Amino acid sequence: MSYKIPESVLVVIHTPDLQVLLLERADRPGFWQSVTGSLDAVDEPLAGTAAREVAEETGIVASEHVLTDWHHTIEYEIYPQWRHRYAPGVTRNTEHWFGLCVARPLEPKLAPREHLQWQWLPWEQAAERCFSRSNAEAVRQLAWRVAPCGAA
Template identity: 70%
Template sequence: MSTHKIPESVLVVIYTAALDVLLLERADKAGFWQSVTGSKDTVNEAWQSTAIREVAEETGIDALQYDLQDWGLTNIYEIYPVWRHRYAPGVTKNTEHVFGLCVSSDVAIRLAPREHLQYLWLPWQEAADKCFSASNAEAILQLPKLIKV
């Protein structure tokens, strides 16, 4: 069994009806803020299953209790060199599938301490500005157009 990460991941933008967006600060790279992200556990794991699992692991939120939407966006990006050692030799690109998750403004957040140091809620434009990842920022900027009410 390979211990390498699969270069297929999800990005889940968690937001409220007021369009406040949840951001998490990475434990392995302080100052790097992002939405929920995570790789598939197996190549056959469905995108939606990965999104549900990663949201639960990183925030403690049960995505099945809320409105998880597949935004139909896929990004292919260069894996940051600092994280390439997690992937098989020669893997330099990752495919990321984007979801949105609308939650109540009083939802309880339980961080995974090995993954994230802290969280904050910001209005969507400010959240996009704070993200270190261009694809994450772009997904947040699409929020007003992508949400289905």
């Protein structure tokens, strides 16, 4: 078994009018989140990780929309139920935040091993729905972080 790299991305997928796509975790029903995922290799570019994770989890092709690196990084303690995925003794993860603006709500093609269902919500409701405090904070920051996006 190879261990996950304790460095990841969080991608808030949103529309220009600040509707946010949330996904329900398959391994934790009732836990709603944005797209997240770890680097596949220590030298994988962060934007590449963000685009790959969006495609894997939703089928959305980031290059067809506006992917923005928010240049915001947080470090958090890995939830105990997921620590077995990391090397022994690894308890913290560094997460980099991105936004992906799509022109309108899209119907994602979920990776069934990762997510059960999806929903688009206004940003305020999406922030309330996120199980992770950091994900909720990223969604709350959306309004002032959003760059103009006229995605096709």
